[in-house]
Amino acid sequence: MAHRPDAEAPLLGKPDAASPPARRNKYPFFCAVLASMTSVLMGYNVAVMSGAQIFMAEDLGISDAQVEVLSGVINIYSLVGALLAGWTSDRLGRRLTIVLANVFFLAGPLAMALAGGYAALMVGRFIAGVGSGYALVIAPVYAAEIAPASSRGLLTSLPEIFINTGVMLSYVSNLAFSGLPVHLSWRVMFAAGVVPTVFLAAGVLTMPESPRWLAMKGRVAEAKAVLDKTSDTPAEAEQRLLEIEAVVSSGGRSSEGGGGAWKEVATRAGVRRVLAIVLTLQFFQQSSGIDSVVLYGPRVLAMAGVTSNTLLLSLNVLFGVAKAGSILIAMALADRVGRRPLLLASTGGMTASLLVLGSLFAAFAGAKDDAAVAAVSVAAVVAFVVAFSVGLGPLAWVYSSEILPLRLRGQGAGLGTAMNRVMSGVVTMTFISLYQAISMAGAFYLYAAVAAASFVFVYACLPETRGRSLEDMEELFHTK
Numbered sequence: 001m002a003h004r005p006d007a008e009a010p011l012l013g014k015p016d017a018a019s020p021p022a023r024r025n026k027y028p029f030f031c032a033v034l035a036s037m038t039s040v041l042m043g044y045n046v047a048v049m050s051g052a053q054i055f056m057a058e059d060l061g062i063s064d065a066q067v068e069v070l071s072g073v074i075n076i077y078s079l080v081g082a083l084l085a086g087w088t089s090d091r092l093g094r095r096l097t098i099v100l101a102n103v104f105f106l107a108g109p110l111a112m113a114l115a116g117g118y119a120a121l122m123v124g125r126f127i128a129g130v131g132s133g134y135a136l137v138i139a140p141v142y143a144a145e146i147a148p149a150s151s152r153g154l155l156t157s158l159p160e161i162f163i164n165t166g167v168m169l170s171y172v173s174n175l176a177f178s179g180l181p182v183h184l185s186w187r188v189m190f191a192a193g194v195v196p197t198v199f200l201a202a203g204v205l206t207m208p209e210s211p212r213w214l215a216m217k218g219r220v221a222e223a224k225a226v227l228d229k230t231s232d233t234p235a236e237a238e239q240r241l242l243e244i245e246a247v248v249s250s251g252g253r254s255s256e257g258g259g260g261a262w263k264e265v266a267t268r269a270g271v272r273r274v275l276a277i278v279l280t281l282q283f284f285q286q287s288s289g290i291d292s293v294v295l296y297g298p299r300v301l302a303m304a305g306v307t308s309n310t311l312l313l314s315l316n317v318l319f320g321v322a323k324a325g326s327i328l329i330a331m332a333l334a335d336r337v338g339r340r341p342l343l344l345a346s347t348g349g350m351t352a353s354l355l356v357l358g359s360l361f362a363a364f365a366g367a368k369d370d371a372a373v374a375a376v377s378v379a380a381v382v383a384f385v386v387a388f389s390v391g392l393g394p395l396a397w398v399y400s401s402e403i404l405p406l407r408l409r410g411q412g413a414g415l416g417t418a419m420n421r422v423m424s425g426v427v428t429m430t431f432i433s434l435y436q437a438i439s440m441a442g443a444f445y446l447y448a449a450v451a452a453a454s455f456v457f458v459y460a461c462l463p464e465t466r467g468r469s470l471e472d473m474e475e476l477f478h479t480k
Contacts, residue, residue: 025148028230029155031207032143036158037200038098041105042135043166044173044193045128046074047320048109050295051174051313055186056121064432066118071295072428073122074129075421081133082417088134094142094210101138102201104131106194113191124190135159136417145210148231148240160394164327167294168320175313215244271405274477277461278400278416284454285396286423288350289447290388292431293319293381299432303440304360304377305370315378322382326389333390338466339399340458346391347455351448353384358444365441392454396420402465403477 049071056062062070081104089097108128115121139159147155170189177188208230214223224241231237293300297319298312306312333342357380364373404412435443463476 025230025232028146028148031146031230032155032158034200034203034207035094035098035142035146036139036162037196037203038101038105038135039139039159039162040166040169041102041193041197041200042132043163043168044170045105045109045132045166046170047167047294048170048173048189048193050171050297050316051178052186052189054298054309054312055178055182059183059186060117060121062118062121064436068429068432070118070121070125072291072425072430074125074132075291075425075428077126077129078133078136078421079418081130081135082137082414082421083133084130085134085137089138089141089213090216093213094138094145095204095207097134097138098142098204099201101131101134102197102204104128104134106197109190109193113187113194133421136421142210145212146208146226146230148236160397161324161327161331164320164324164389168317168324171313171316171320175310175317178309178313211240212244212248215241215248220245270477274403274405275412275415278404278412279419280457280461281392281396281400282416282419283423284347284450284457285392286420286427287447288347288388288392288451288454289354289427289431289444290385290393291424291428292443292447293385294323295428296431297381300381300440301374301377305364305374306378318378319381319385323385323389323393326386327394330390330394334395334398335466338464339395339402340462340464342391343395343399343458343462344391344455346387346393346395347451347458349387350384350392350451351455353380353387354444354448354451356380357384358441358448361439361441361444365439399462399465403473405474 053067053071056070057064057067081101085097088100092100104127108124108126108131111124111127112121113124115124139162143155143158170193173189173192177185177192179185180188208226209222211223211226211230214220214226220241223244224237227237227240228234231240297316298309301312301315306315330342357377360373360377360380364370400416401413431443434446438446465473465476
């Protein structure tokens with residue numbers, strides 16, 4: 001759910017074969033974890049509507065149309081924060097931008113918790129959406145810039161893991177506070193997301209500033225001090241500083257700084273192909289309906305015959321655990337099995353599970369208290385979530401960042417992120433209207449058709465990228 005920023009170039013040269021391996025520095029890991037905790041708040045604020053909407057509708061009398069707008073519009077609003085994040089982080093620094101994101105995550109949920117009607121809820125959702133956009137960009141930027149080469153892959157994947165941890169925690173919050181009186185339950189669900197922001201913002205101020213940002217501002221001595229603390233060896237710190245200074249000094253000549261990137265898109269077939277792959281991957285990632293399950297899981301299962309609110313919210317926690325856990329599996333397998341096999345297995349599994357879910361609704365529409373139908377529906381939803389999260393979910397971002405040439409990565413990743421958020425907003429803001437128009441079975445058959453199309457796209461258009469160098473990638477996609 002978050003685009004991967006450029007990291008510094010890999011270290012030049014090879015270590016002496018006779019020298020013992022350097023001990024891995026744990027300090028940048030803790031810094032990246034703290035920065036990435038902002039992504040937990042993003043995941044929490046996006047997904048807390050899943051259970052809260054049950055009680056909001058009962059308390060405030062908001063309609064289904066208003067529920068689906070409130071649920072999905074945060075993804076559209078996040079584009080505002082994402083567009084502002086680069087400008088803000090270049091002027092205020094990475095740390096203060098993370099603090100600013102936390103301010104939005106304090107004000108937005110607080111406004112939601114105190115809201116007395118639909119208009120106030122929309123204001124709160126807008127504020128939280130801007131914070132989500134900031135978190136989407138700044139957490140992976142800081143993690144990439146603070147990390148040494150030995151742990152850059154792990155640390156830049158932390159925001160993705162933490163977003164899904166936030167989703168899971170929002171489901172736990174839905175369940176934990178569901179027993180409160182209706183007029184309090186949903187308000188406490190939103191308010192629970194406010195408390196961590198103060199402590200997190202304070203913790204972020206104890207972190208070092210990004211060495212790349214310090215070097216951009218001419219504060220080279222401070223950048224060197226940070227690199228000494230965050231590198232595995234003094235030699236690596238020195239090498240990273242040289243690389244950062246080289247990148248900063250050549251920044252004005254990069255295609256990312258002007259119109260050169262768009263000229264390449266217009267004139268180079270290979271570049272157009274790569275950009276089309278990035279946009280299509282992000283389109284399929286969201287249009288196959290994953291966020292309909294993330295935000296409307298209880299509603300789907302209620303229509304499948306589960307009648308207890310407590311059981312519905314408990315099953316939502318199960319979905320959250322399955323989603324977060326499966327991403328860890330994808331991380332473990334991506335460099336062993338390869339991107340293409342995981343993407344094919346993922347899209348194939350998504351298609352099969354969505355077909356099963358659609359067929360259940362087609363065959364047993366209106367069934368109440370049918371334990372067998374409910375159980376198979378739960379299994380199909382879990383299978384869909386797992387299939388998505390071991391492949392298309394995380395690997396759409398990984399594959400996109402690998403195939404974009406470094407000189408075009410800023411614009412390409414930004415366009416991919418915009419496609420992802422817009423499609424997420426469209427899917428979540430239309431789901432209730434969609435199933436009311438064509439039935440729940442029809443909605444899941446439609447998502448299954450999209451997932452099947454994504455399988456064909458992966459099979460026909462995506463070569464394997466595992467183990468390929470940047471030079472190989474540019475040869476493969478003809479982007480040199």
